[in-house]
Every structure is written in structure tokens, then in C-alpha cells.
Amino acid sequence: MKNVIVTGASGMIGATMIRQMLGDGLSVTGIIRPGSPKKHNLPEHKNLKIIECDINHLLSLKGKIGLGFDTFYHFAWDGTYGDRRDDAFLQEQNIKNTLEAVELARLTGCGVFVGAGSQAEFGHVSGKITDQKAKNPVTGYGIAKYTAGKLSKIHCERYGIRQSWGRIVSTYGPKDNTYTMIMSSIIGMVKGERLAFTKGDQVWDYVFSEDCANAFYLIGKSGKHGRAYTIGSGKTRRLKEFIQVMRDTVNPSLEIGLGERDYYPNQVMELFADISELTEDTGYLPQIEFEEGIKKTVDWYRSTLG
Numbered sequence: 001m002k003n004v005i006v007t008g009a010s011g012m013i014g015a016t017m018i019r020q021m022l023g024d025g026l027s028v029t030g031i032i033r034p035g036s037p038k039k040h041n042l043p044e045h046k047n048l049k050i051i052e053c054d055i056n057h058l059l060s061l062k063g064k065i066g067l068g069f070d071t072f073y074h075f076a077w078d079g080t081y082g083d084r085r086d087d088a089f090l091q092e093q094n095i096k097n098t099l100e101a102v103e104l105a106r107l108t109g110c111g112v113f114v115g116a117g118s119q120a121e122f123g124h125v126s127g128k129i130t131d132q133k134a135k136n137p138v139t140g141y142g143i144a145k146y147t148a149g150k151l152s153k154i155h156c157e158r159y160g161i162r163q164s165w166g167r168i169v170s171t172y173g174p175k176d177n178t179y180t181m182i183m184s185s186i187i188g189m190v191k192g193e194r195l196a197f198t199k200g201d202q203v204w205d206y207v208f209s210e211d212c213a214n215a216f217y218l219i220g221k222s223g224k225h226g227r228a229y230t231i232g233s234g235k236t237r238r239l240k241e242f243i244q245v246m247r248d249t250v251n252p253s254l255e256i257g258l259g260e261r262d263y264y265p266n267q268v269m270e271l272f273a274d275i276s277e278l279t280e281d282t283g284y285l286p287q288i289e290f291e292e293g294i295k296k297t298v299d300w301y302r303s304t305l306g
Contacts, residue, residue, distance in 0.1 A: 001071050001221055005108060007031045007055065007101060008075030010038035012175040013116070013168075017073070017213035022047055029065065031058070031076070041175050056093060058100045062107055071112040071220045072105035074098060074152075079141060081179055091144035098148040102155045102163075113156050114220045117167040117228060121146040124266055129169065130274040131228045153226050164223035166216050169232040169273045173209025173293060174300035182206070185243065186294075186301055189250040196260035198267075200240025205232040205272035208293035211286040218282035232273025233286045242290060249294050 004021060008014045009030025015038070018028050027047045032039060034052040042050060053061055055076045076097070079090045098115060105113045119125075120142030122135050137143045149165040156163035172182035188195045207215075215231045223229065240258055247256050278284045288296075 001026060001112075003027045003069045004071045004073065004220070005029045005031065005065070005069050005105070005110065006073045006075065007058070008077065008116075009050070010036050010041045011075055012041075012173060012177070012209050013171065013213050013216065014073070014075045015041040015175055016173070016209050017217050018048065019043065020210075020213060020217055029069070031061075033076075038175070055097050058097060058104050061104060065104070065108055067109045069105075069108040069110050071114070072101065072108070072110040073114045073116075073216065073220060074101040075116045076101075077116070081177070085139050085141035088140050091140040094144050095148045095151065098152050099155050102152050102159070102161065105156075105161060106159045111161055112220055113152065113161050113163045114216060114223065115149055115152055115163070115165050116216070117149050117165050118142065118145045119167060119169045119230075119271065121149070121167060124268065126268055126270050128272055128274045129167075129230050130277065131167075131230065149228060162223075162225040164219045164225065165228040166219050166231050167228055168207075168212060169230065169271065170204060170206050171209055171212040171231075172206055173212075173297050176209070176297070182242075182246070182297070183301070185246055186250065186298055189247060189254055190298070190301060190305075192251070192254065194255050194257060196257035197240070197243055198261045198263050199259045200238060200243055201269065202239040202267070203236050203270040203272065204239050204242065205234070205236050206242060206290060207231060207233040207273075207286060208288040208290075208296075210293075211288055214287075215278060215282070215284050218284050219278070222282050224281050227277070227281065229278040229281070230273040230275060231278065232275060233290075234273055234275040235286075236272045237290070245291055245294055246298075249291070249298050
């Protein structure tokens with residue numbers, strides 16, 4: 001791996017992975033949305049070229065982006081939260097965009113295509129998740145992710161491109177979106193708010209953004225064709241323990257309202273990643289414990305406040 005293309009380059013995982021790659025001497029072309037408010041997540045670096053392009057028009061870059069690339073990472077995706085997750089036409093467009101990303105990978109000489117999936121592909125699943133577990137996605141987002149993964153594999157095989165898919169369970173870290181459970185809680189706690197939570201007895205798996213990005217980096221290097229890897233820390237805690245670590249990191253004296261909210265209907269009470277296949281194929285081993293990752297995330301958020 002020497003010359004890489006990354007869509008969704010300014011997002012948390014894309015930007016973090018790009019920094020890792022630049023540190024290893026790789027050349028990266030990052031594709032971001034025109035006027036992306038997250039452009040600042042990317043560093044100025046001699047080996048990083050940033051191209052602004054609407055994700056719905058990736059093939060407009062045909063003949064403009066050059067040749068000689070070897071690996072293509074596709075992170076860009078519309079409608080990742082809220083009502084847009086069930087916007088059928090929007091999610092259909094995401095599938096088309098993924099297939100056009102494969103086309104761009106072929107046109108730029110890439111022999112490897114890595115896509116970003118989600119635990120939403122499994123639907124209402126409980127316990128340890130691996131690719132062998134049945135998939136029954138229930139949201140438009142989950143259905144589209146699963147379909148994009150399967151169709152991009154077929155499309156890659158047409159061109160002799162190795163395709164690998166990484167399904168994220170739950171990740172967090174600097175540059176995270178404000179609407180996630182971890183980041184929204186940190187924001188509220190830093191403001192001194194008393195937040196209400198469920199009892200927090202859910203057994204969960206959170207992986208730090210640097211570890212998640214490294215997993216994708218390694219999948220690009222040595223993942224196997226057609227495999228969909230579950231990405232997590234491989235370790236579990238009850239959700240209330242994660243919440244208490246956040247509180248203790250921000251302000252140990254802050255009150256938190258555990259048990260003041262009801263569980264969602266059909267609440268999943270246990271969800272975590274089986275990373276054995278990922279580790280076997282790529283050597284991936286998470287390095288950052290939750291306490292360290294949360295401190296880095298809190299410090300980053302406070303630094304954005306000026």
C-alpha cells in the first residue's frame with residue numbers, strides 16, 4: 001500500500017486513518033463534500049491531496065484524479081442518523097454511490113476496495129456478532145449498508161479487485177458527531193448538566209476511533225476478499241460503567257440520573273464484536289482502553305471550546 005484514495009475523508013474514522021497513513025509515509029487523496037465543515041479535521045501535509053466532490057457525482061472525477069493508486073476506502077454515506085436513516089430513496093442512492101466508488105477504484109488502478117459497514121446490517125441482534133450471524137436489517141440504513149456490501153463485492157469481482165468490508169459496532173473519539181451517545185453525554189457533562197439515562201445494564205462494546213481507524217488500515221493491507229469483519233474492542237462493560245467513566249473524567253462530583261429513562265422498545269441488552277477473524281487475518285489488536293480514550297475525547301472537546 002503506497003497510494004490511497006479515501007472518500008468521507010474528513011469524518012472521524014477517515015481523518016484518523018489518514019493521519020496514521022501519512023505518519024507511515026503513504027500518499028493519500030481524500031475526497032470530501034464541497035464546503036465540508038469538517039475539512040479542518042484533515043492536516044496540511046505534502047502527501048495529502050484534498051478533492052472536493054459531491055458524493056453523488058464520484059464519476060465526475062474520471063480522468064481528473066490520475067492513475068497509480070492501489071487501495072480505495074469508501075466511508076462517505078448520506079443519512080446516517082435521524083429520520084434520514086429510513087429515507088428509502090436516499091439510502092438507494094448510497095448503494096449506487098458505493099458501486100460508483102468501485103468504478104472509480106477501477107479507473108484509478110486500485111486493486112483493493114474497502115467499504116465501511118455497520119452493526120445495523122444485523123437488525124435486532126443480541127450477543128456476540130460476527131459475519132456468520134444471521135442478517136435481518138430493519139432500517140433503511142442497515143438494509144442499504146448490507147446491500148452495498150454484497151453488491152460491491154460482486155462488482156469488484158468483475159474487475160478482479162479484492163473487496164473487504166468492515167462493520168463497526170460502536171466507536172467514539174475526537175472529531176465524533178455531536179449526536180452520538182458518547183459525544184452528546186460528554187457535551188452535556190462539560191456544561192454541568194444533570195443527564196438522565198436508563199439503568200444502563202446493557203452490555204456493550206465501544207472501540208476508540210484510533211483503534212477503529214487502524215482496523216480499516218489493516219483490512220486494506222491484508223484483509224481477505226469477500227470478508228466482512230466486525231470491528232470493535234472485543235471487550236464489554238455495562239453501559240452504566242461507560243457512563244460513570246465519562247462522568248469521573250469530566251467532573252467526579254457531577255450527578256447522573258441512571259434509571260431515570262425507560263429502555264427503548266425492543267432494547268438490545270447485549271451487543272459486542274467477535275474480532276477473532278479480523279485479528280487472525282490482519283493482526284488487529286485494540287490498544288486504547290476506554291478510560292484513556294475518553295480522556296483524549298474530553299480533552300479534544302474542551303479544546304474546541306476556545
